[in-house]
């Protein structure tokens with residue numbers, strides 16, 4: 001039931017404060033992650049992990065890409081991320097003491113399951129699943145499970161599943177990092193940031209009207225570029241996937257630093273460029289990338305921290321996002337990109353919940 005909402009996708013976008021809270025419930029205290037909530041034996045298991053291999057498809061793959069930044073930064077453990085359909089069809093090497101982490105909303109994605117089954121033959125320490133469907137094949141075939149409590153996701157374009165995957169991945173990262181030198185103070189700082197998320201996402205949702213206004217600029221465009229740096233690069237990838245999936249506008253994501261290595265050649269007044277710019281150590285670098293786009297006549301749409309001192313000016317639309325912790329920023333900055341793609345699709349009159357050619361769950365190759 002869509003209730004007061006016009007589409008399931010919009011309803012699911014608006015459910016995010018609630019389901020993020022539900023996903024944290026019983027897993028974090030005021031200052032710590034409760035490792036036992038990750039399953040019996042989780043502590044012993046995590047203490048011995050030396051490498052994390054993440055496998056997923058689509059939006060779930062983007063969640064895995066964000067997690068790699070967290071895992072290497074906070075736990076200091078090497079992490080590889082790959083789409084399941086590539087991983088399963090190549091010869092791969094599994095490092096000793098690898099935790100094999102599959103991320104899937106449905107738990108029935110054929111490629112992800114095939115990659116897990118194959119890796120089992122090759123041997124790993126344990127398989128962890130991050131999944132939204134209890135009793136799914138992925139859950140049944142994994143040693144440890146973190147359920148995302150997103151509730152049923154009807155819209156083909158994944159929204160609340162993604163942000164609850166991120167919350168689960170950050171909880172997992174903190175549990176892993178504790179065995180690898182993360183201080184109690186840093187853990188408490190990040191847990192506090194996690195607990196602020198529902199409120200911050202409410203604040204991001206309040207930008208809905210402004211984003212609907214911005215979306216008009218995309219209606220007659222055929223292409224768009226999404227830029228981000230660091231953990232915001234996978235957020236840009238996810239924003240681009242949402243836009244192409246439901247509005248059928250070609251959207252490509254690039255790490256901002258790659259601009260000069262090719263995509264800058266595409267930039268002109270017909271190419272809107274969307275950027276996610278929280279106030280982190282990469283902001284100054286990102287600003288000079290924006291200058292490069294502006295100098296070529298590209299129209300910029302910047303979702304930025306108020307402190308970023310980016311001014312609205314001709315050709316640069318700035319939407320201020322309330323200040324957030326650098327670690328949880330990828331979760332909050334996902335929201336405006338979901339809303340942007342939603343409004344563009346509504347304006348274009350596409351079938352938002354059931355985009356052409358796509359199925360909710362890809363259970364065959």
Ligand code: M6R
Pocket residue numbers: 057058059060103104105106107108109112156157158159241245360361362
């Ligand atoms: O159920 P899964 O998370 O394994 O599904 C993976 C992808 O098929 C899925 O995320 C797909 O990319 C979505 N339509 C994205 O919105």
